[in-house]
Amino acid sequence: MEPVVHQVWPRVLQHLRRTLTLPQRSHSGCVENNAVTATTHSRPIRPTLLVSRLYQPSNLRDVGQDSRLQGEMTCKSQRLMQQAGLIHPSNPGCYYYLPATVRSMEKLVRVIDQEMQAIGGQKLDMPSLCSADLWKTSERWDLMGKELFRLKDRHEGDYCLGPTHEEAVTTLVAHQATLSYRQLPLLLYQITRKFRDEPKPKFGLLRGREFYMKDMYSFDVSEEAAYETYESVCQAYTRLFARLGLHCVQVQADTGNIGGTLSHEFQLPADIGEDRLLVCGNCSFSANVETVSSEITDCPHCKTGTLVESKGIEVGHTFYLGKKYSQIFNASFSNAQNKPCVAEMGCYGLGVTRILAAALEVMSTEEGIRWPGLLAPYQVCVLPPKKGSKVDGVAALADDLVHTLEKAVPCLRGEVVLDDRTQMTVGKRLKDANILGYPYVIVVGKGALEGTPRFEMICQQTDETMFLSKEGLIDLLGGVETV
Amino acid sequence: MEPVVHQVWPRVLQHLRRTLTLPQRSHSGCVENNAVTATTHSRPIRPTLLVSRLYQPSNLRDVGQDSRLQGEMTCKSQRLMQQAGLIHPSNPGCYYYLPATVRSMEKLVRVIDQEMQAIGGQKLDMPSLCSADLWKTSERWDLMGKELFRLKDRHEGDYCLGPTHEEAVTTLVAHQATLSYRQLPLLLYQITRKFRDEPKPKFGLLRGREFYMKDMYSFDVSEEAAYETYESVCQAYTRLFARLGLHCVQVQADTGNIGGTLSHEFQLPADIGEDRLLVCGNCSFSANVETVSSEITDCPHCKTGTLVESKGIEVGHTFYLGKKYSQIFNASFSNAQNKPCVAEMGCYGLGVTRILAAALEVMSTEEGIRWPGLLAPYQVCVLPPKKGSKVDGVAALADDLVHTLEKAVPCLRGEVVLDDRTQMTVGKRLKDANILGYPYVIVVGKGALEGTPRFEMICQQTDETMFLSKEGLIDLLGGVETV
Numbered sequence: 001m002e003p004v005v006h007q008v009w010p011r012v013l014q015h016l017r018r019t020l021t022l023p024q025r026s027h028s029g030c031v032e033n034n035a036v037t038a039t040t041h042s043r044p045i046r047p048t049l050l051v052s053r054l055y056q057p058s059n060l061r062d063v064g065q066d067s068r069l070q071g072e073m074t075c076k077s078q079r080l081m082q083q084a085g086l087i088h089p090s091n092p093g094c095y096y097y098l099p100a101t102v103r104s105m106e107k108l109v110r111v112i113d114q115e116m117q118a119i120g121g122q123k124l125d126m127p128s129l130c131s132a133d134l135w136k137t138s139e140r141w142d143l144m145g146k147e148l149f150r151l152k153d154r155h156e157g158d159y160c161l162g163p164t165h166e167e168a169v170t171t172l173v174a175h176q177a178t179l180s181y182r183q184l185p186l187l188l189y190q191i192t193r194k195f196r197d198e199p200k201p202k203f204g205l206l207r208g209r210e211f212y213m214k215d216m217y218s219f220d221v222s223e224e225a226a227y228e229t230y231e232s233v234c235q236a237y238t239r240l241f242a243r244l245g246l247h248c249v250q251v252q253a254d255t256g257n258i259g260g261t262l263s264h265e266f267q268l269p270a271d272i273g274e275d276r277l278l279v280c281g282n283c284s285f286s287a288n289v290e291t292v293s294s295e296i297t298d299c300p301h302c303k304t305g306t307l308v309e310s311k312g313i314e315v316g317h318t319f320y321l322g323k324k325y326s327q328i329f330n331a332s333f334s335n336a337q338n339k340p341c342v343a344e345m346g347c348y349g350l351g352v353t354r355i356l357a358a359a360l361e362v363m364s365t366e367e368g369i370r371w372p373g374l375l376a377p378y379q380v381c382v383l384p385p386k387k388g389s390k391v392d393g394v395a396a397l398a399d400d401l402v403h404t405l406e407k408a409v410p411c412l413r414g415e416v417v418l419d420d421r422t423q424m425t426v427g428k429r430l431k432d433a434n435i436l437g438y439p440y441v442i443v444v445g446k447g448a449l450e451g452t453p454r455f456e457m458i459c460q461q462t463d464e465t466m467f468l469s470k471e472g473l474i475d476l477l478g479g480v481e482t483v
Numbered sequence: 484m485e486p487v488v489h490q491v492w493p494r495v496l497q498h499l500r501r502t503l504t505l506p507q508r509s510h511s512g513c514v515e516n517n518a519v520t521a522t523t524h525s526r527p528i529r530p531t532l533l534v535s536r537l538y539q540p541s542n543l544r545d546v547g548q549d550s551r552l553q554g555e556m557t558c559k560s561q562r563l564m565q566q567a568g569l570i571h572p573s574n575p576g577c578y579y580y581l582p583a584t585v586r587s588m589e590k591l592v593r594v595i596d597q598e599m600q601a602i603g604g605q606k607l608d609m610p611s612l613c614s615a616d617l618w619k620t621s622e623r624w625d626l627m628g629k630e631l632f633r634l635k636d637r638h639e640g641d642y643c644l645g646p647t648h649e650e651a652v653t654t655l656v657a658h659q660a661t662l663s664y665r666q667l668p669l670l671l672y673q674i675t676r677k678f679r680d681e682p683k684p685k686f687g688l689l690r691g692r693e694f695y696m697k698d699m700y701s702f703d704v705s706e707e708a709a710y711e712t713y714e715s716v717c718q719a720y721t722r723l724f725a726r727l728g729l730h731c732v733q734v735q736a737d738t739g740n741i742g743g744t745l746s747h748e749f750q751l752p753a754d755i756g757e758d759r760l761l762v763c764g765n766c767s768f769s770a771n772v773e774t775v776s777s778e779i780t781d782c783p784h785c786k787t788g789t790l791v792e793s794k795g796i797e798v799g800h801t802f803y804l805g806k807k808y809s810q811i812f813n814a815s816f817s818n819a820q821n822k823p824c825v826a827e828m829g830c831y832g833l834g835v836t837r838i839l840a841a842a843l844e845v846m847s848t849e850e851g852i853r854w855p856g857l858l859a860p861y862q863v864c865v866l867p868p869k870k871g872s873k874v875d876g877v878a879a880l881a882d883d884l885v886h887t888l889e890k891a892v893p894c895l896r897g898e899v900v901l902d903d904r905t906q907m908t909v910g911k912r913l914k915d916a917n918i919l920g921y922p923y924v925i926v927v928g929k930g931a932l933e934g935t936p937r938f939e940m941i942c943q944q945t946d947e948t949m950f951l952s953k954e955g956l957i958d959l960l961g962g963v964e965t966v
Contacts, residue, residue: 052665055605090609090614091610091613091642094610096609096651097608097609099606099671101608102607102608105608122582124582124585125579125585125588127573127577127579128676128693131574153680154682157574168573168579172579192676193611195611209612209636
């Protein structure tokens with residue numbers, strides 16, 4: 001047998017090495033402290049993230065003076081998010097998502113991607129501009145009324161801004177002339193900006209006119225297979241909300257203008273919820289009041305329990321559509337006998353921006369934001385002492401600590417910020433940290449001067465404080481999950 | 484000194500452990516092979532990615548039969564992208580981005596994020612719906628003419644779909660009443676869908692009506708500081724294109740309807756390019772012809788070289804805006820003397836979908852797609868032998884190889900697909916792999932039966948083939964950069 005020679009392979013190696021000869025980075029004074037300069041490696045080493053440069057928590061102290069709280073504050077999450085510089089109002093029902101919100105949203109998108117891909121979801125991206133023809137074919141052009149944003153292009157063609165994409169995705173699949181039963185179930189989803197001309201936008205990100213939604217569409221060979229897919233998506237939603245620490249209820253729901261024969265909502269119980277739910281005290285039955293006759297007070301499932309009303313925020317919605325859209329647009333596949341058959345469909349929505357706002361609504365206190373741990377924009381905030389104070393000397397230890405933590409706990413890379421606004425007292429900065437809701441706040445104070453330096457660790461999720469050595473901090477933070 | 488006690492901290496630990504008690508995953512037959520079930524850990528172990536389940540390369544063989552090549556094919560990248568199931572046409576100038584494109588785009592977005600954040604960029608997300616008032620204030624409501632998509636909401640309010648966001652971002656910054664000179668430079672950017680009603684959309688993703696753009700806006704204390712920021716963004720663009728392996732030219736450009744006094748384009752030389760460039764053969768001078776008087780043939784910079792014309796695709800554009808927008812909207816900061824000063828601005832665009840299509844346009848062959856290595860949807864494709872062939876027995880080795888590679892080279896996690904369409908010959912599947920352009924294709928054939936199994940490795944970027952042991956493969960692929 002001839003020996004395996006690992007030949008020199010110049011072109012490929014040259015190809016792989018190309019990225020190592022990039023121009024050097026140089027720019028002064030941005031968010032990242034450029035004292036630590038980036039290396040030639042293509043993934044830049046992260047310099048310390050400084051709170052003083054972050055847009056825009058550094059202005060929390062001055063809330064009264066600026067216009068951050070302009071407009072009517074209709075609920076707690078809206079007020080806190082505007083106050084903390086997470087969102088800024090634009091047109092009615094439209095918001096700027098400021099940097100911390102974008103970080104949180106990106107984490108939420110990653111969690112959703114993981115859960116959708118774990119059940120076979122494939123991510124695509126469909127146009128926002130939807131032609132009127134498609135919507136007329138499904139007869140929803142008229143049905144949707146004023147909720148649809150409509151516009152004309154330069155050639156007088158009629159379009160709407162897609163609030164949902166049943167027509168678009170069904171046409172796409174219909175265009176694939178060679179879809180085989182072996183390729184089903186096919187689960188296609190997107191996480192994109194959607195538009196809906198709400199009559200009364202309110203509650204900040206909870207009911208806006210422009211928002212992010214995850215919409216998934218399934219194609220199956222039979223009703224049985226479609227029900228199995230439906231069930232697997234509901235399970236994925238349940239896992240998703242569990243990972244976020246949100247206690248959602250899956251309730252029987254109305255199919256509305258989407259259509260179909262079976263539907264569930266995922267409701268997060270909350271006082272400001274706009275949906276009214278009936279929950280059985282005896283069994284697992286729960287339903288949106290819309291689906292239950294007003295005379296019924298006893299549970300239709302167990303027959304013995306009484307239905308109790310509560311309020312909820314709808315954060316997810318699933319629909320079994322059957323052949324409603326696939327028939328109209330002829331989305332078909334070849335069966336085992338090579339005969340064309342119309343696919344069975346389902347559609348499944350998650351309100352991405354709404355999940356974020358709803359989570360803050362139910363988790364936050366009146367004074368400060370509390371995040372689902374996975375979604376906090378930054379996990380850890382390190383506070384050095386006030387400049388000129390007696391323990392001023394330990395300031396360098398705080399900077400060290402940031403780097404030590406990021407090195408010892410890889411998943412904290414880019415997750416640790418230094419509150420370098422040392423012209424402010426520790427107390428004032430702790431108040432800001434409370435408003436912003438970092439899950440972990442570490443105060444570097446006089447304990448850091450001891451033989452074995454100790455640090456004050458405040459876990460804002462559980463409201464506990466303790467003193468830990470550097471090893472203790474690493475040990476505890478090693479258990480933090482990030483995404 | 485008292486010893487540091489690492490206390491039991493029940494609530495926090497309970498909190499951290501919460502994610503470990505999730506319901507089990509179960510769903511049959513999707514993209515991922517469910518023989519390997521997910522664990523209780525929240526980050527699911529990736530099962531083998533099967534080509535037969537990917538949407539939609541499995542239908543490559545049937546290109547002639549379906550409508551994938553509907554519409555006029557105006558350039559190579561459009562034809563290849565439609566043929567390979569990367570995009571599907573919707574309305575004129577609008578495309579569905581199919582799953583492989585979304586993967587590639589997400590990688591491009593990560594590279595852009597890295598480069599923008601390395602110079603201090605902070606990512607936000609602004610509404611697509613822009614009120615007419617803002618655009619009337621800047622006098623662009625009329626100036627933009629038919630390029631602007633315009634619409635009315637249910638209250639007869641006038642809006643446009645933002646093609647660019649100078650007005651929106653300047654208003655945002657103006658609303659922050661307490662911006663200090665210490666917080667500048669402030670670099671805010673977004674990567675979002677933009678809208679432009681092109682008179683003649685063409686060239687696939689190169690000139691569409693709906694596309695993704697990265698737009699960054701800078702705010703500085705002085706003209707000098709603004710120039711420094713401008714320069715640092717140009718350097719970041721240069722690094723970005725170098726990492727993608729794109730040889731772009733930075734040319735002097737016209738400021739168009741954006742305004743300002745200094746502007747550069749980043750042009751990728753290409754035959755189908757719609758911009759005409761003049762490049763000096765003697766020095767580094769290069770300019771868009773729009774900026775040079777038609778009588779000039781000698782280089783205005785070195786005075787000795789002759790200007791030669793070539794064509795380019797504009798993939799980036801930078802503008803020094805001065806106070807054009809900040810004056811109108813009063814975006815100001817407090818200087819060191821606590822006096823309000825109007826900020827100096829710049830704006831910087833990158834055509835995200837356009838970079839992707841332009842890269843494929845210049846890198847691909849007529850027969851097959853070639854990706855910038857960093858942006859390939861999947862890095863490696865493993866091909867087991869045809870079912871029923873003499874070496875059928877090594878099929879299990881192919882599946883093993885996928886897992887071995889993902890384990891031994893962590894950055895290949897989720898980057899290795901198995902072409903399980905073993906009813907097809909290796910030759911036919913190699914042809915598909917050529918069209919789809921995986922950078923690395925590994926054929927598991929009779930060499931795998933040797934004492935030390937050998938595998939055929941085809942590097943499609945450099946068009947080289949060699950035979951390697953498993954260790955040799957790991958060694959070579961260990962040098963691949965992913966993002």
